[in-house]
Amino acid sequence: MKILVCISHVPDTTSKINFAEGDTKFDTNGVQFVINPNDEFGLTRAMWFKEKQGASVDVVNVGGPETESTLRKALAIGADGAIRVNTQPMDGLQVAKELAKVVQDGAYDLVIAGRESIDYNGGMVPGMLANLSGSNFINNCIGLEIEGNQATAIREIDGGKETLSTQLPLVIGGQKGLVEESDLRIPNMRGIMMARKKPLNVLEPLNTEASTTTNRFVKPAPKGAVKLVDIDHLDDLVNMLHTEAKVI
Numbered sequence: 001m002k003i004l005v006c007i008s009h010v011p012d013t014t015s016k017i018n019f020a021e022g023d024t025k026f027d028t029n030g031v032q033f034v035i036n037p038n039d040e041f042g043l044t045r046a047m048w049f050k051e052k053q054g055a056s057v058d059v060v061n062v063g064g065p066e067t068e069s070t071l072r073k074a075l076a077i078g079a080d081g082a083i084r085v086n087t088q089p090m091d092g093l094q095v096a097k098e099l100a101k102v103v104q105d106g107a108y109d110l111v112i113a114g115r116e117s118i119d120y121n122g123g124m125v126p127g128m129l130a131n132l133s134g135s136n137f138i139n140n141c142i143g144l145e146i147e148g149n150q151a152t153a154i155r156e157i158d159g160g161k162e163t164l165s166t167q168l169p170l171v172i173g174g175q176k177g178l179v180e181e182s183d184l185r186i187p188n189m190r191g192i193m194m195a196r197k198k199p200l201n202v203l204e205p206l207n208t209e210a211s212t213t214t215n216r217f218v219k220p221a222p223k224g225a226v227k228l229v230d231i232d233h234l235d236d237l238v239n240m241l242h243t244e245a246k247v248i
Helices: 037-053 065-077 092-106 125-133 189-195 234-243
Strands: 002-006 009-011 018-020 025-027 033-035 056-062 081-085 110-114 136-147 150-157 160-167 170-174 200-203
Touching (some): 002 037, 002 092, 009 065, 033 037, 033 065, 037 056, 037 110, 037 170, 056 065, 056 092, 065 081, 065 189, 065 200, 081 092, 092 125, 125 170, 136 160
Parallel strands (some): 002 056, 002 110, 056 081, 081 200, 110 170, 136 170
Antiparallel strands (some): 018 025, 136 150, 150 160
């Protein structure tokens, strides 16, 4: 079984975010980047298939040279090879088209993508990738088993879970629950040294034009001042909730 794991290069949520060029461009200065958390769950599940079923695992990213450190981390975790499509991601459809070409050329059986990335939270790429590559698709995936050409997946739905059966080729949009957080892997020294010898192939893009443009980024409004009410004056609290907050 050939598995391709899509890896997004995203800012660490603890980083301070700023914008440049009139708030039209994300300022990467001083920002630490990591593997997108939903993708990391998927990569860990792919490692299980590699170790238990002998699957081969590649990782792929659409981005510039700055993303290679994230791909190297995925290689250190255990992926066999990495692919970088040498273009800046501008929107979900552009990324999906670039990934679909990689999937088709590599004849992958299973593509594991994160349900969404934590930078733009579009949640569109896995579904569009499945359509473009002619694969079955399961989103919000929190469980996955493969036997031969048959896949059994559990996905999260409103108010519960749903178990589905389908066939490969398959694209899933994975999320927290696909593996336990305690199962996530930290690269060790041996893995880091081996990653230096593993292939990282750079592919030229299809030059697909983006369908959307960014007009402006806006930060959330700062929180207002907090009023503290002494425990002995609960009547004042009730009055403020009624007259100021208007919640009761």
